[in-house]
Amino acid sequence: MYDPSAIELRWQTWWEENGTNEPDLDAAARPFLNLMMYPYPSAEGLHVGNLYAFTGADIYGRFRRLRGDDVFEPIGYDAFGIHSENHALKVDTHPMELIPSNIRNFERMLRGAGLMTDWSRTVDTTDPRYYKWTQWIFIQLFKAGLAEKKEAAVNWCPKDQTVLANEQVIAGLCERCDTAVEQRMLSQWFFRITDYAQRLLDNLDWIDWSDTTKTAQRNWIGRSEGARLHFPLSGAGDGAEGAGDRIEVFTTRPDTLFGATFMVLAPEHPLVGRLTADERRADVEAYVRAAATVDLVERQKTDDREKTGVFTGGYARNPATGEDLPVWIADYVLMDYGTGAIMAVPGHDQRDFDFARQFGLSIVQVVCSRAALPEGADPADVGGVEAETAFVEHTADEILVNSGRFSGMEADAGGRAMTEWLAERGLAAAEVNYRLHDWCISRQRYWGPPIPIIYCDDCGPQAVPEEDLPVVLPYVEDFRPTATGVSPLARDPAFHAAACPACGANARRETDVSDTFLDSGWYFLRYPSTEFDDRPFDPARMRKWLPVSSYIGGEEHSVLHLLYSRFLTMVLHDLGHLEFEEPYHRFRKHGLLIRDGAKISKSRGNVILPDEYIARFGADTFRMYLMFLGPFQRGGDFRDSGLAGPQRFLKKVWDSVTAAAEAGRTGFDDPGVERALHAGIKQISEDLEALSYNTAVAAAMDYLNTLRAGGRTASVDEVRPLVIMIAPVAPHIAEELWVRLGGESSIFDHAEWPAWDESKLVVDEVELPVQVNGRLRATIRVARGAPEDVVREAALAEANVIRRLDGVAIRKVIHVPDRMLNLVVS
RNA sequence: GCCGGGGUGGCGAAACUGGUAGACGCAUCGGACUUAAAAUCCGAAGGGGUCCAUCCCCGUGUGGGUUCGAAUCCCACCCCCGGCACCA
Numbered sequence: 001m002y003d004p005s006a007i008e009l010r011w012q013t014w015w016e017e018n019g020t021n022e023p024d025l026d027a028a029a030r031p032f033l034n035l036m037m038y039p040y041p042s043a044e045g046l047h048v049g050n051l052y053a054f055t056g057a058d059i060y061g062r063f064r065r066l067r068g069d070d071v072f073e074p075i076g077y078d079a080f081g082i083h084s085e086n087h088a089l090k091v092d093t094h095p096m097e098l099i100p101s102n103i104r105n106f107e108r109m110l111r112g113a114g115l116m117t118d119w120s121r122t123v124d125t126t127d128p129r130y131y132k133w134t135q136w137i138f139i140q141l142f143k144a145g146l147a148e149k150k151e152a153a154v155n156w157c158p159k160d161q162t163v164l165a166n167e168q169v170i171a172g173l174c175e176r177c178d179t180a181v182e183q184r185m186l187s188q189w190f191f192r193i194t195d196y197a198q199r200l201l202d203n204l205d206w207i208d209w210s211d212t213t214k215t216a217q218r219n220w221i222g223r224s225e226g227a228r229l230h231f232p233l234s235g236a237g238d239g240a241e242g243a244g245d246r247i248e249v250f251t252t253r254p255d256t257l258f259g260a261t262f263m264v265l266a267p268e269h270p271l272v273g274r275l276t277a278d279e280r281r282a283d284v285e286a287y288v289r290a291a292a293t294v295d296l297v298e299r300q301k302t303d304d305r306e307k308t309g310v311f312t313g314g315y316a317r318n319p320a321t322g323e324d325l326p327v328w329i330a331d332y333v334l335m336d337y338g339t340g341a342i343m344a345v346p347g348h349d350q351r352d353f354d355f356a357r358q359f360g361l362s363i364v365q366v367v368c369s370r371a372a373l374p375e376g377a378d379p380a381d382v383g384g385v386e387a388e389t390a391f392v393e394h395t396a397d398e399i400l401v402n403s404g405r406f407s408g409m410e411a412d413a414g415g416r417a418m419t420e421w422l423a424e425r426g427l428a429a430a431e432v433n434y435r436l437h438d439w440c441i442s443r444q445r446y447w448g449p450p451i452p453i454i455y456c457d458d459c460g461p462q463a464v465p466e467e468d469l470p471v472v473l474p475y476v477e478d479f480r481p482t483a484t485g486v487s488p489l490a491r492d493p494a495f496h497a498a499a500c501p502a503c504g505a506n507a508r509r510e511t512d513v514s515d516t517f518l519d520s521g522w523y524f525l526r527y528p529s530t531e532f533d534d535r536p537f538d539p540a541r542m543r544k545w546l547p548v549s550s551y552i553g554g555e556e557h558s559v560l561h562l563l564y565s566r567f568l569t570m571v572l573h574d575l576g577h578l579e580f581e582e583p584y585h586r587f588r589k590h591g592l593l594i595r596d597g598a599k600i601s602k603s604r605g606n607v608i609l610p611d612e613y614i615a616r617f618g619a620d621t622f623r624m625y626l627m628f629l630g631p632f633q634r635g636g637d638f639r640d641s642g643l644a645g646p647q648r649f650l651k652k653v654w655d656s657v658t659a660a661a662e663a664g665r666t667g668f669d670d671p672g673v674e675r676a677l678h679a680g681i682k683q684i685s686e687d688l689e690a691l692s693y694n695t696a697v698a699a700a701m702d703y704l705n706t707l708r709a710g711g712r713t714a715s716v717d718e719v720r721p722l723v724i725m726i727a728p729v730a731p732h733i734a735e736e737l738w739v740r741l742g743g744e745s746s747i748f749d750h751a752e753w754p755a756w757d758e759s760k761l762v763v764d765e766v767e768l769p770v771q772v773n774g775r776l777r778a779t780i781r782v783a784r785g786a787p788e789d790v791v792r793e794a795a796l797a798e799a800n801v802i803r804r805l806d807g808v809a810i811r812k813v814i815h816v817p818d819r820m821l822n823l824v825v826s
Numbered sequence: 827g828c829c830g831g832g833g834u835g836g837c838g839a840a841a842c843u844g845g846u847a848g849a850c851g852c853a854u855c856g857g858a859c860u861u862a863a864a865a866u867c868c869g870a871a872g873g874g875g876u877c878c879a880u881c882c883c884c885g886u887g888u889g890g891g892u893u894c895g896a897a898u899c900c901c902a903c904c905c906c907c908g909g910c911a912c913c914a
Contacts, residue, residue: 212830219829222913251914264914305912330912337913344914350827351912435913555830555908591831592908599907628851629838634831637838645838645851648866695840698850705850711867769846774895776846778880800880814894820845824894 002654004618008732012111020746021073021116025528025541028070033545034061034116035524035584037553037561038076038123041102043087046109048600048608048626048638049554052593055623056632056693057552058115062728063688064550065116066753072545073116074527076123077103080131081516085447089480095447096475099126109611114619114731116748121530125519130526131449132470133536134519137568138441139452139463140575146192149461152440156184183292188442189451189512193567197221197434200566209587210633216558222435226252227419229343230427231263231316233275234324247271247316247327250338250433253345254422255415257320258403259366260343263327264309264355266335267291275327277313284310284329291331307332307355318343319427320404320418330355338433346391347383353391366403367411369395380407439564441515446479446488448513456500456507465501473513487511520561521568524548524583536577543579551584552691558589588691591635593626600638608638620730621647627693627729636694649701650733653726656708657719657737665715673718674760676706681756684725693729700726716741721754723747770795771822772804788815795821 015021023031036057039050058073065071079099088095103124110117123130141147193200201221204214230246247263265272267288276284287310309330318325325343332351333342346356346363356363365383373382383402400406400414409417422428442451450471452464464471474495479488489511490496500507528541565583573581595606613622624646630636668674680703687696703722707714720741727734727747738747763784768791770778778798782791792813795801805825812824 215830216909219910224913226914249914253914307912332912332914334913339914342914349914351914354912433913558909594907631839639838639852641852642838644853649851651866694838695850698840701850767846771845771895774845774893779846798880803881812894814845816845820895822845822894 002651002733004620004650004732005615007736008112008114008619011732011735012114014735015746016119018746019120020748022118022120023070023072025072025545028072028544030069031544032061032064032069032071032549033524033527034058034064034071034073035548035551036073036075037551037557038078038520038523039106040078040081040083041099041106042083043091043098043102045102045105046113046610048610049593051113051610052626053552053554053590054110054113054115055626056590056691057550059623059627059688059693059728060550060552060691061116062731062748063753065748066724066727066751068753071116072121072528073118074121074123075110075115075117076523076527077106077125078516078520078523079103079124079126080448080513080519082443082445082447085445085479088447094475094477094479112614112619113610114623116731121527123523123526123530125449125516125523128470128472129533131473131519132533133526134449134514134522135452135464135469135471136466136536137522137572138514138518139466139469140577141191141571142453142463144571144575146195146571147189147441148192149187149189151185152188152190153183154186154188154444156182186442186444188440189453189514190438190440191567193439193564194434194436196567196570197223197436198432199570200436200563203566203582207582207587208585210589213555213558213562213587213589216555217563220436220559220563224252224433224435226250226431226433227254227415227422227428228339228431229254229257229319229422231319231325231343234315234317245271245274247341248339249341249343250431251343253348253415254419254428255400255403255406255409255411256345256348256366257318257343257418257422258400258406259345259347259364260318260320260325261346261356261362261364262325262344263316264333264342264344264352265312265327265329266333266340267329267331268335269329269340271341272312272329275312275314280311280313284312287329307351307358309355309359311359319422319425326361328355328359336437337435348392348394350391363390364402365390365392366401367392367394367398368401370397370399371395373399373401378407380404439515439517439567441518442512443515444487444512445481446473446476446513448516449473449519450489450495451510451512451514453510454498454501454507455510456503456505458505459500459502459507461510462501462507468501471509487513489513517560517564518568521565522572524551524565525569525572525578546578547580547582548584549586551587552590553587555589555592562587588633590632591630593635593638595638597637613643617643617647618650618732620733621650624650624697624729628697630694632691632693645701646697649697649704650730652704652708653722654733654737656704656714657723658740660714660716660719661740661742663713663715665713666717667715668717669715670712673706673714675763676703677718677721678756678758678760679703681721681725681754682761685753685756688728697729724751724754727751766818768818769820770798770801771820772801773824774822777801777804784818786817788813788821791815791821795823 034057036054061071061073084095084099088098125131138147201218201223204217229249229251231249233245272284272288307330309328312327312329314327315324316327333340344352344355346352346361347365348367353363362385364385368382379399379401398411400409400411406414406418419428419430450473452469452471454462454464456462474492476488476492478491482488496509496511498507498509525537528545529538532538569578569583570581572578594600595608598604598606600606600608621643625643628646629638629642680699683699684696687699700722707718723734723737723741735745735747738751739745744750765781766784768780768782769776770780778800780794780798782794808825810823811826814822
């Protein structure tokens, strides 16, 4: 009798005792680092979503191992960060107590799931042995000029007097006290990821990743080509004319320059003060103040928000038309994209159009689709202000109109010509812009690695000397975020005070900690080197095990984690610490699990507790069901009733294999079974490689059905390959049955993945559909590879075909050998 | 609004390069075993029609198109899910 509870724990213990899952990192001949996204060890324990992902990755690792690779499958814990800290606050327990107990709980659950984890090499980001090197990485970037301090806005709750993470701001309100959140400027550390934007984009062309993930990264990086244009100030405001001042704008459509009728600056733009006319100053200042208190999140979430703005009283000159354009400020122009200023072309930009309508500004048409151009009209005379109320959408084939010497040019060429013409006058330059922002890594929080910087009044910010690392996170009793936006670490005077590494004078330690994404940006580099304390990653081990052979994880990390870790790898490569510049040559995202058609969430009460299912059905059945319920890379719907299928299947496998072992018959006496075996091997091998686990399981079921048809007892040679092939999905039962078939344990060390023989797949006779006018009318059996005349003759003997051909002529015969025959009649 | 992904039986899903739509499984129904039930085994099954056949019609979100032949390719549209969101 198959009893999972009797075998699973036994095999897990056996693996542990025999070091089955601990490859020799130095001796491995075919190293394969099988990476899964390490979890955040929440207090709730292992989520079924984690297990879904891990199981999918584990199956691939076990498959590779059975095919001869030395698979290293480590795991770790992403245990720093705001999630842990908030939870600690909520349950009023210090994270230094909470996290270790969460990790122990996770480990217990993970062990029960039958993963091929190497438990001798785990990583915990909160371990000083780990974050010593997180700090070391910060210092490398700092020394390379890639870490810099600048002012940036943070979410600020005026009631709680604290900085909030974006996740803590719900619809513009503080999640704890429902107070409207403000923006506040704080000095923060940034990594200059934008310096790497183009390279991060270019490498996407050759790395082997899911397309959806690549697309997400491309969109996130958001490259746009255009030009930077200069608009000289006309001095109508404060007499700046002649001072050489100008407003710089970035535009992707320099061809629409003739249609620019006003300009808009972001409220925070540095030129606002000097442009503002005295009589406008009160209004402008009021607007700037109001804009600063409008929460950014709110600003972005609201649909169709009415445009607001005020006129500064200042003007700038359109370099193409020579006209003076009024300069406005409005919060729809963002300071952190482009130059924080735009030329407004209301005739051809929806936002500018809305703004112009709101404030009665003029609207000029300067591009026109070629098709809409009146016959014989001069493009220089078309368009203009008469189109005052019309917003003209961009189309494919458009030309410039009403644009002086550029009229009649194709829009694209016009843009280039216009940029060139302006460039000659020092008024423009082609430019590429990215939506990507520099990476803010400062957190005014407690639960993270302290940023290893010391501030000296004389020497400025100094890196903590590498020999002094780690800067240990001290135990601080009151770890709540502070009233001032200063990190809780500032409360610890012993921590805060430090000597300047350069001059020895009294100095202050940085009290902010770093972003969790910095921890997770390099964890995979640490796995092969966990025993070394004098280096973050051992060069020989790196050469052998990295880049990561296969990375499987959730789509929710498509941009941040995957982009940051690519960036760090590139930087470490450029600084000579790594020999490769892309960390994951192959990445596949897994889908999302839902339950009974609904998203899984605590509030819905449809959470799946993996522990309970494993206790009830066994890990093998649970794993198999998770993989069978839908395509792994797309996710699927978890229904309790579905577990019955894999459960029955494994029982049947057990019965068939034990019966075969008892009977002891060898060889193949049924060509049908042998053919089914080879077909199964082919299908399962190809499906596992493609992570198409649901169809692989189906193919295994199919083969077992053939094997058992008519109640026959299978031979040992017929069942052995099946045991090996289900091993990646159901490792415990496979180990057990492998022994019963006389194999030496572990199956993962001693079994060889079966090979299929194409010649065994061919059949002598094929079933061939016969169509008349493309509709199925009969099915005939013919010899494989039968020529057209033979097939045709057989088809014409079918009663149903004869009936269809009565009184009509065959006009055409389409014959695809071994696939189909189609008779086209008139 | 933009960018992805998807829409196929009662349900989860398969379907190679356009070539017998619905593999595999769940639930269901019928039968066997059983005092009975569970479990197990065998069998049926997309919908409809009918002269009950080895037949016919309809059928992969909707409408059109290409083709001897379309779930698959093209055009237009509808709906669902996820992400981003005033990015100039």
